[in-house]
Amino acid sequence: MKGSTAIRVENLSKTFDTAAVLHDLSLDVRAGELLALLGPSGSGKTTLLRIIAGLDFPDRGRIVFGAEDATRLPVQQRAVGFVFQHYALFKHMSVADNIAYGLNARKRADRPSKVEIKRRVGDLLDLIKLSGFADRYPSQLSGGQRQRIALARALAVEPRVLLLDEPFGALDAQVRKDLRRWLREIHDRTGQTTIFVTHDQDEALELSDRVAVLSRGRLEQIGTPDEVQEAPVSATVLKFLGDTIEVEAIAQGGQVRVDGRLTPVAAPPGLVGPVKLYARPWQLQFAESHEAHLHGTVRSSYRSQGRQRIEVDRPEGKTVVVEASDTARLPAGRPVGLRILAGHVFAG
Amino acid sequence: MSEIATDLPRQQPASVVTEGGLVRGLLIAVAIVFLALFLVLPLATVFVQAFAKGWDAYLAAFHEADAHAAIRLTLITAAIAVPFNLVFGVVASWAIAKFEFRGKNLLITLIDLPFSVSPVVSGLIYVLVFGSQGLIGPWLIEHDIQIIFAVPGIVLATIFVTFPFVARQLIPLMQEQGTAEEEAALTLGASGWHAFRTVTLPNIRWGLLYSVLLCNARAMGEFGAVSVVSGHIRGLTNTLPLHVEILYNEYNFVASFAVASLLAGLALVTLGLKSLLEWRYAGDIAASGRRH
Numbered sequence: 001m002k003g004s005t006a007i008r009v010e011n012l013s014k015t016f017d018t019a020a021v022l023h024d025l026s027l028d029v030r031a032g033e034l035l036a037l038l039g040p041s042g043s044g045k046t047t048l049l050r051i052i053a054g055l056d057f058p059d060r061g062r063i064v065f066g067a068e069d070a071t072r073l074p075v076q077q078r079a080v081g082f083v084f085q086h087y088a089l090f091k092h093m094s095v096a097d098n099i100a101y102g103l104n105a106r107k108r109a110d111r112p113s114k115v116e117i118k119r120r121v122g123d124l125l126d127l128i129k130l131s132g133f134a135d136r137y138p139s140q141l142s143g144g145q146r147q148r149i150a151l152a153r154a155l156a157v158e159p160r161v162l163l164l165d166e167p168f169g170a171l172d173a174q175v176r177k178d179l180r181r182w183l184r185e186i187h188d189r190t191g192q193t194t195i196f197v198t199h200d201q202d203e204a205l206e207l208s209d210r211v212a213v214l215s216r217g218r219l220e221q222i223g224t225p226d227e228v229q230e231a232p233v234s235a236t237v238l239k240f241l242g243d244t245i246e247v248e249a250i251a252q253g254g255q256v257r258v259d260g261r262l263t264p265v266a267a268p269p270g271l272v273g274p275v276k277l278y279a280r281p282w283q284l285q286f287a288e289s290h291e292a293h294l295h296g297t298v299r300s301s302y303r304s305q306g307r308q309r310i311e312v313d314r315p316e317g318k319t320v321v322v323e324a325s326d327t328a329r330l331p332a333g334r335p336v337g338l339r340i341l342a343g344h345v346f347a348g
Numbered sequence: 349m350s351e352i353a354t355d356l357p358r359q360q361p362a363s364v365v366t367e368g369g370l371v372r373g374l375l376i377a378v379a380i381v382f383l384a385l386f387l388v389l390p391l392a393t394v395f396v397q398a399f400a401k402g403w404d405a406y407l408a409a410f411h412e413a414d415a416h417a418a419i420r421l422t423l424i425t426a427a428i429a430v431p432f433n434l435v436f437g438v439v440a441s442w443a444i445a446k447f448e449f450r451g452k453n454l455l456i457t458l459i460d461l462p463f464s465v466s467p468v469v470s471g472l473i474y475v476l477v478f479g480s481q482g483l484i485g486p487w488l489i490e491h492d493i494q495i496i497f498a499v500p501g502i503v504l505a506t507i508f509v510t511f512p513f514v515a516r517q518l519i520p521l522m523q524e525q526g527t528a529e530e531e532a533a534l535t536l537g538a539s540g541w542h543a544f545r546t547v548t549l550p551n552i553r554w555g556l557l558y559s560v561l562l563c564n565a566r567a568m569g570e571f572g573a574v575s576v577v578s579g580h581i582r583g584l585t586n587t588l589p590l591h592v593e594i595l596y597n598e599y600n601f602v603a604s605f606a607v608a609s610l611l612a613g614l615a616l617v618t619l620g621l622k623s624l625l626e627w628r629y630a631g632d633i634a635a636s637g638r639r640h
Contacts (some may be wrong), residue, residue, distance in 0.1 A: 054529055075534045082535040086529035093551045101535030101546075149530075157536055 005066075006031040006193045007052065007161060012061035014047055014217075022058070023217045029161070029195060036204035037197045039214035040240065045167055045197045048214070052195065053163050054078045065160065081154030082208050085166040087146040089138040096121050096134040102157035110125055124152040125322045127186065144175040151183075155192070164196035168203065180207050201241050205229065213237045235346045238278050245284065245320040247294065249277040249345060249348045258293040258343050265343045279343035281309060281323040292337025293318070312336060349361055388403075395611050397605035409595075409606035417583045418591035418607070421499065425587060426567040426573075429506040433563055437514025438556070442548070445522030446530070456519065462511045470508050471576025474501055495581030502587065510563045517559035518552055543619040558622065567612055567620040595600035 007029040009014060014022040018300040021044045031034055032150045037045040049054040052063055054075035062071045070078055080133045090098050097104075099121045103112055112120065134310040138146055147167060154162060167183070168176040184207055187194055194306045198204050205225040212222040213236075221233045249258045251267035266276060289295070296312040299319060303309070322338060330336065366372070398407055409415060439460060462470060478495040479482045488495060495501045529551065533543035534628055549556075571589040577583040580594065588611055595604035 053535060055535070075531075076537045076539065078535075079537075080535055082532065084528050084532060086528060088532040090529060090532075090547055090550075101533065101538070105533070105536055105538035105542055105546075153532075153536065 003033050005029070006033075008061040008062075008064040009048070009052070010064065011049065012048065012058045012063075013062055014056070014058045014170075015053065016047075017227035020333050022051075023219050024061070025217065025219050026061075026101050027212055027213075027219055027222055029193065030210075031193055032191045033209040034184070034194045034196070034207065036208035036210050036211045037195060037214060038199070038201065038240070040199055042216070043201075043214040044217040045214045048231055049163050049165055049195060050124075052161070053080045053082050053099070055082070060215050079157065079160050081157060081159035081162040083147070083150045083154050083162070083164040083167050085169045087138070087143075087150045087170075089146055089150055089153070090136055093137075093299060094134065095125075095130070095136050095138070095141075096207045098138070098149055099124055101153060111164070120156060126157055127155075127189075128152045141213040142175075143171050145160050145173065147179065148182075151186070160193065162194040164194065166197055166199070168198075168200075176203075183207065205241070215240070227232065232344060235276065235278060238346075243281050243321060244278045245281065245322075246318075247277045247279070248348070249275050251275045251345060258340060259292050261291075263293060263340045263343070265340065265345055267345050271345065271347060274348050275345045276348045277340065277343050277345050279340055281321045282319070283340065283342040284322045285339045285341055286322070287337045289337045291339060293340045294338040296320070296336060296338070297337055298334045300332055301330055312338065351359070353427055378529055391612060394608050397601055398462075401497055401602050405602050406516055406544070406606045406609075409603035412603075414583050414586065415591060415603075417481055418586045418588050421502070421586065422568050422588040424499070425503050425506050428503050429510055429567045430560060430564050432507055433510050435515050436511070437553075437559065437563075440515045441518035441522050442517050442544075445525075446527050459512050459515045462509055465517075467509060467570065467572025471505050471573035474492060474573075474577050475506070478631070479506075495578055497581065497585060499585065501577035502574050502585060505577045506567050506570055509570050509573050510567045513563035513566065514559045517555055519520060521552055521555045522548075525616040538585075541627075544613075558625045561618055561621055565615060568614060614628055 003160045005028045009025060009027050009029075012025045013020070013024050025044070025048065035046060047056060054070070054073060058071065062069055065073075065078070066072065074130075093101070100117050108210050111117075121134065122131075122172065125134060125225040128151060130148060133141070133145070133149075133338045138149070141149065145217075147170075149192050151162075151164075151167075153234060157207055164183075165344065168289045170178055179321050180203060183196075186192075196207070205228075208225065210222060211228050211310065213220040215236050223231075228237060230239060232241065237242060243263060247258055249256050251257075251261070251273065253272075254267050254269065256263050256265045256267045256275065258277060263277070267275065284294075294312075294314060294333055296314040299306060299311040301324075310322045310324055310330055312322055314318050314320060318337070324330075362456070364552060367375075398409075410419075442457070443449075444456060475482060475496055477485075478501065480489060480496070481486050482496075485496075495504070522628060529547050530543050533547045534540070538546065568587075569589060570587075573592075574587055575593075578590055580586060582588060582594065586594065588607060592604055592608045592611070595601075595607065
């Protein structure tokens with residue numbers, strides 16, 4: 001089963017009031033994978049997740065679970081586990097009752113026995129490492145603990161797919177990092193097909209097997225974290241995945257020149273004339289004037305996550321950020337040359 | 349340290365928005381005098397008058413067929429009006445808080461209508477619709493159905509007047525709670541009804557109890573609207589407030605105030621329970637300011 005298509009999203013369109021949220025969007029979710037839906041706010045990623053869950057319905061298009069058309073299937077019959085950004089735990093129920101909710105909600109004939117439910121709840125509490133918390137109430141828990149309970153509650157019904165809507169969005173940075181790693185572990189252990197929505201590139205790239213980058217209701221690119229980082233299909237994807245420097249360039253015969261000087265970046269076949277070259281801060285290097293592609297003066301430098309970053313003002317007014325390999329601090333106002341080591345070009 | 353401390357003006361560590369002692373005292377005194385004059389004194393008078401001729405005279409006011417009938421009718425009216433408004437209030441606030449639809453604001457405004465209409469008008473509209481000269485009066489007479497000057501009219505008028513209590517309390521509460529918990533319940537396989545029973549209802553229970561309490565107090569105490577539709581038939585269409593008025597107009601002060609003390613007692617109990625709920629479950633009751 002692993003690797004086969006678990007969920008197929010076909011030509012999905014959705015309009016709220018007059019604003020289109022999804023445009024003819026299609027993608028496949030593979031069984032057992034951890035897929036990230038990444039996009040800025042307003043990209044339609046949460047709407048897509050809610051449509052898969054059955055909490056919203058599309059104007060056009062289909063949702064297929066395995067071989068079954070689920071487009072009009074009510075949410076209760078979809079067997080999805082949904083984890084909300086703000087947990088949505090049942091405030092008046094204990095942790096154990098929260099986790100058991102889905103099992104208790106079943107019709108008598110399908111409902112496991114009380115003993116069996118208790119055992120399942122115990123197993124799940126072990127899985128999320130909150131064994132002693134069965135009788136607590138949500139208000140007595142921290143944000144991270146609440147989100148783990150929410151996950152256990154969703155897993156309790158043995159869903160065919162787990163859907164997480166910005167699961168770490170309401171947590172502070174450190175808890176967020178811990179939970180990320182922990183979610184990855186849980187996923188590796190359970191093999192549960194999982195889709196999660198995030199606007200955080202690091203989260204998507206670090207956590208997922210594949211990333212689907214959404215922009216304005218369209219799927220820009222889907223691929224492994226390496227694929228989308230190393231071979232972005234559009235400037236939108238590239239820019240969204242991290243800091244970039246944008247430079248005017250000329251492409252000709254597969255080569256790209258900046259300021260008349262040849263760069264090591266290759267232009268895709270057919271791309272000729274004025275283009276935009278995009279590079280990451282670490283794809284630039286300080287260089288002597290005669291071999292530099294860009295010139296400017298140092299504005300300031302600072303440390304970010306252990307690396308030295310230098311802001312350089314270019315003559316035409318743009319500021320670029322360079323990540324320097326050497327730790328030497330450059331004084332503000334010093335003229336510098338920058339050499340492009342790598343990058344991507346797209347039609348301007 | 350001590351040097352600095354003695355330099356400070358020897359005043360209480362008051363917050364910047366607090367007035368000086370004199371102004372504060374004056375304001376509090378004014379408030380207390382007003383309360384005493386306009387609320388406590390009249391309320392005390394009710395009990396003083398009721399017991400003016402002793403305990404036996406007080407009790408005698410209730411050992412009377414008309415008083416029994418009035419108490420019974422008041423209880424019946426509340427027993428119909430309160431559950432009706434409870435169900436309607438929950439349904440309306442559910443619809444308004446959890447769904448988007450056209451005309452929503454109009455509905456909210458309409459629910460508020462009974463609060464802004466004079467009770468006399470509330471009574472009159474029923475006379476104009478169901479009375480013998482009214483819109484469907486002749487049809488009712490033909491079919492031998494009596495609404496005005498009978499129990500159904502009293503119940504209808506009471507329902508109208510107490511209409512907004514539950515809905516107005518629950519709408520902001522439900523709106524604040526949003527739909528995430530219900531959605532979570534649905535994704536876990538719960539039916540709509542199961543989700544309502546196990547998630548929505550427990551979340552609003554204290555707000556609901558609070559509003560039912562106020563609704564009941566008003567249903568039992570309503571005078572104006574009921575007076576118009578009742579016809580004041582002793583032993584048949586007199587509720588407690590109307591009974592009080594009749595006794596008073598007959599210069600039967602002890603009995604009048606004795607029955608009034610019953611209503612005053614109801615008010616005090618309601619107030620006590622209301623305060624208890626507010627103190628104990630403030631967060632669960634109020635999403636917005638209390639209006640009643």
